[in-house]
Amino acid sequence: xxxxxxxxxxxxxxxxxxxxxxxxxxxxxxxxxxxxxxxxxxxxxxxxxxxxxxxxxxxxxxxxxxxxxxxxxxxxxxxxxxxxxxxxxxxxxxxxxxxxxxxxxxxxxxxxxxxxxxxxxxxxxxxxxxxxxxxxxxxxxxxxxxx
Numbered sequence: 001x002x003x004x005x006x007x008x009x010x011x012x013x014x015x016x017x018x019x020x021x022x023x024x025x026x027x028x029x030x031x032x033x034x035x036x037x038x039x040x041x042x043x044x045x046x047x048x049x050x051x052x053x054x055x056x057x058x059x060x061x062x063x064x065x066x067x068x069x070x071x072x073x074x075x076x077x078x079x080x081x082x083x084x085x086x087x088x089x090x091x092x093x094x095x096x097x098x099x100x101x102x103x104x105x106x107x108x109x110x111x112x113x114x115x116x117x118x119x120x121x122x123x124x125x126x127x128x129x130x131x132x133x134x135x136x137x138x139x140x141x142x143x144x145x146x147x
Contacts, residue, residue, distance in 0.1 A: 002138055003061040003091075004122040006030075007054045010097055010115065014047035017101075022051055024101045025117065028067055029053035030060035058124070065121060065138070068093075068105050070146040073139050075107055081136050089131050091121040 008029045012021055018037070026033055033055040042048045055061055068076075076084070076093070084092050094108040097115040108116040125134045
């Protein structure tokens with residue numbers, strides 16, 4: 001068992017370097033991901049965009065999780081996977097956007113003040129399976145294979 005799909009999304013202003021952010025999302029989601037850009041206005045009326053990279057390929061979704069790197073995956077396990085899984089079998093993660101566009105991966109936390117990229121992984125699990133165990137086992141496998 002593993003993952004069904006992944007999506008990475010971010011809200012950006014019209015002043016941000018959209019192509020750089022789009023390329024970063026495509027890298028983390030996988031080259032075969034689809035990119036959707038939605039134009040909107042912020043609460044105060046300024047132009048903003050919502051960029052989402054989706055990948056429905058199981059293998060590519062797992063590779064997206066693997067791209068986080070061993071250090072970040074270990075950090076996720078240490079902080080507790082259970083706080084990141086919801087009732088819809090989605091595993092949630094946030095990364096610092098400024099680090100991602102530089103080609104580095106860094107978990108966002110409650111102290112992060114810069115923009116973040118939100119990742120949602122659909123966990124492949126079936127009745128009787130613990131989604132927490134499924135994602136924890138997958139993360140441990142990815143850490144072991146990176147050694």
